[in-house]
Amino acid sequence: xxxxxxxxxxxxxxxxxxxxxxxxxxxxxxxxxxxxxxxxxxxxxxxxxxxxxxxxxxxxxxxxxxxxxxxxxxxxxxxxxxxxxxxxxxxxxxxxxxxxxxxxxxxxxxxxxxxxxxxxxxxxxxxxxxxxxxxxxxxxxxxxxxxxxxxxxxxxxxxxxxxxxxxxxxxxxxxxxxxxxxxxxxxxxxxxxxxxxxxxxxxxxxxxxxxxxxxxxxxxxxxxxxxxxxxxxxxxxxxxxxxxxxxxxxxxxxxxxxxxxxxxxxxxxxxxxxxxxxxxxxxxxxxxxxxxxxxxxxxxxxxxxxxxxxxxxxxxxxxxxxxxxxxxxxxxxxxxxxxxxxxxxxxxxxxxxxxxxxxxxxxxxxxxxxxxxxxxxxxxxxxxxxxxxxxxxxxxxxxxxxxxxxxxxxxxxxxxxxxxxxxxxxxxxxxxxxxxxxxxxxxxxxxxxxxxxxxxxxxxxxxxxxxxxxxxxx
Numbered sequence: 382x383x384x385x386x387x388x389x390x391x392x393x394x395x396x397x398x399x400x401x402x403x404x405x406x407x408x409x410x411x412x413x414x415x416x417x418x419x420x421x422x423x424x425x426x427x428x429x430x431x432x433x434x435x436x437x438x439x440x441x442x443x444x445x446x447x448x449x450x451x452x453x454x455x456x457x458x459x460x461x462x463x464x465x466x467x468x469x470x471x472x473x474x475x476x477x478x479x480x481x482x483x484x485x486x487x488x489x490x491x492x493x494x495x496x497x498x499x500x501x502x503x504x505x506x507x508x509x510x511x512x513x514x515x516x517x518x519x520x521x522x523x524x525x526x527x528x529x530x531x532x533x534x535x536x537x538x539x540x541x542x543x544x545x546x547x548x549x550x551x552x553x554x555x556x557x558x559x560x561x562x563x564x565x566x567x568x569x570x571x572x573x574x575x576x577x578x579x580x581x582x583x584x585x586x587x588x589x590x591x592x593x594x595x596x597x598x599x600x601x602x603x604x605x606x607x608x609x610x611x612x613x614x615x616x617x618x619x620x621x622x623x624x625x626x627x628x629x630x631x632x633x634x635x636x637x638x639x640x641x642x643x644x645x646x647x648x649x650x651x652x653x654x655x656x657x658x659x660x661x662x663x664x665x666x667x668x669x670x671x672x673x674x675x676x677x678x679x680x681x682x683x684x685x686x687x688x689x690x691x692x693x694x695x696x697x698x699x700x701x702x703x704x705x706x707x708x709x710x711x712x713x714x715x716x717x718x719x720x721x722x723x724x725x726x727x728x729x730x731x732x733x734x735x736x737x738x739x740x741x742x743x744x745x746x747x748x749x750x751x752x753x754x755x756x757x758x759x760x761x762x763x764x765x766x767x768x769x770x771x772x773x774x775x776x777x778x779x780x781x782x783x784x785x786x787x788x789x790x791x792x793x794x795x796x797x798x799x800x801x802x803x804x805x806x807x808x809x810x811x812x813x814x815x816x817x818x819x820x821x822x823x824x825x826x827x828x829x830x831x832x833x834x835x836x837x838x839x840x841x842x843x844x845x846x847x848x849x850x851x852x853x854x855x
Contacts, residue, residue: 409709553579555599
C-alpha cells in the first residue's frame with residue numbers, strides 16, 4: 382500500500398511564552414492516509430519557504446539569525462545547527478544532496494551536504510531572493526526575487542571550479558512586481574520537464590520554457606497568487622491566493638469555456654502575447670479564511686493540501702473543488718508544506734527490495750576552502766592556494782608566502798608551470814637557520830619530490846601543445 386506524508390513548518394513572527402505555544406511543534410510530519418502525526422521537531426522558527434527536505438534530513442533556516450537547524454528524519458531529533466555568514470530568506474533542496482539558499486542581498490548559495498562544498502554567486506538580484514526551485518533532474522536551479530526578475534542557473538556550471546564566470550543562463554523579466562512563488566514541471570510522472578511557472582504580486586502567473594527562456598503564456602488572476610503547485614502530469618496547476626482561495630488552471634481549457642482537449646494552447650506560438658484572464662472560480666471553505674501560504678499536490682493528483690496564515694492545514698478534493706477535511710489546526714502561520722515522495726511501491730524485480738540510499742552524515746560548509754584575503758573570486762569571497770604542510774614526521778611548516786591564483790583567468794600550461802616553478806624556487810630559497818639536521822633533510826626530500834612533479838607536468842604540457850599545433854597545421 383502506498384504511503385504519503387506531509388512535512389509542515391510553522392512560523393511565529395513574535396515570541397509567544399504562553400503554555401499552549403511552548404508545547405506546539407515548530408515542524409511536524411503527518412500521514413496523509415491515517416491523518417495522524419508521526420514526527421515532531423521543535424526548537425525552530427522557520428520563515429516562509431525556508432524548509433528544505435532530503436531523503437535523510439530536514440534543513441530549517443531560522444528567521445531570526447543566520448543559522449540552519451538540521452534534523453535527522455531517521456532519529457527524529459535535532460542533529461546539529463550550522464551557522465552561516467548571511468541569513469537565508471529562502472531554502473530549498475534538490476535530489477542530489479544539494480541545498481540552495483537565497484539571501485537578503487540577492488545571492489544564490491549552493492551547499493553540497495555530502496562533501497561540505499559551499500558555492501556563492503555574486504549579488505545577482507537587486508533585492509532579496511524570495512523563491513527557489515529545482516527542476517526534476519536537479520540540473521537547474523531557478524531563483525525569483527523581490528526585484529521582479531527570475532534567473533535560471535545551471536548547477537553543473539556553478540559547481541565547476543574551472544568556471545571563469547558564474548552567471549545565469551536566462552533572465553526572465555516579464556513580471557513587474559515581486560516574485561512570490563515558482564514551480565516546475567514534473568517529468569518523472571510523464572509531464573514535460575521544461576515548464577516553469579512564476580507567480581508575482583502583479584496578479585499574474587507566467588508559464589515559461591526555462592531551457593530556452595521562452596515565454597509561453599500569462600494568466601491573470603483576480604487576486605495575488607502567493608504559492609503554486611503543479612499537477613503530477615502537468616495538465617494543470619494550482620495557485621493559492623491572497624484572498625484565501627485556491628484556483629485550478631487547466632492548461633488545455635484555462636477559461637472554463639468550450640471543452641477543447643485536442644491541443645494544449647500552452648505551446649501554441651500564436652497565443653503567447655495574449656494574456657488569459659481567468660474567471661473567478663475559486664475554492665473557498667467557510668471558517669478557514671486567511672492568505673494561502675503553502676500548497677502541494679499528492680502523488681495521484683486527486684487531492685491538494687494547503688496551509689494558510691491562520692494555521693489551518695486542509696485537504697481539498699480536486700474533482701469537486703471542495704475541502705475534503707481539515708488535517709490540523711496550528712496556532713501559528715504555516716510557513717512551508719511539502720508532500721514527501723510516496724513509499725510502498727512494488728519492486729519491478731522481486732529480488733530487488735525497495736531500498737533507497739540515505740545519506741546519514743552532513744558535512745558542514747567548508748568556508749576555508751573558498752574564503753581568504755588574497756584574490757577575490759566571482760563567488761563574492763576570495764581564494765588562494767598554499768603549499769600543503771609536509772607529511773613527513775618531524776617537519777616544521779615553512780613560513781612561505783602563499784601564491785594567489787586568479788580563478789577567473791583562462792587555463793594555460795604557461796601559467797601552471799610558472800606558478801609551480803615559483804613555489805619551487807621559494808622553497809629552494811628558504812633556509813631554516815635554527816632547524817635541526819633531520820628537519821632540513823626532510824625539507825630537501827620534499828623539494829626533490831616537488832621538482833619531479835614539475836618535470837612530469839612540463840613533459841605532459843609540452844606533449845599536449847605539440848599535439849594541438851600538429852592538428853591545427855593539418
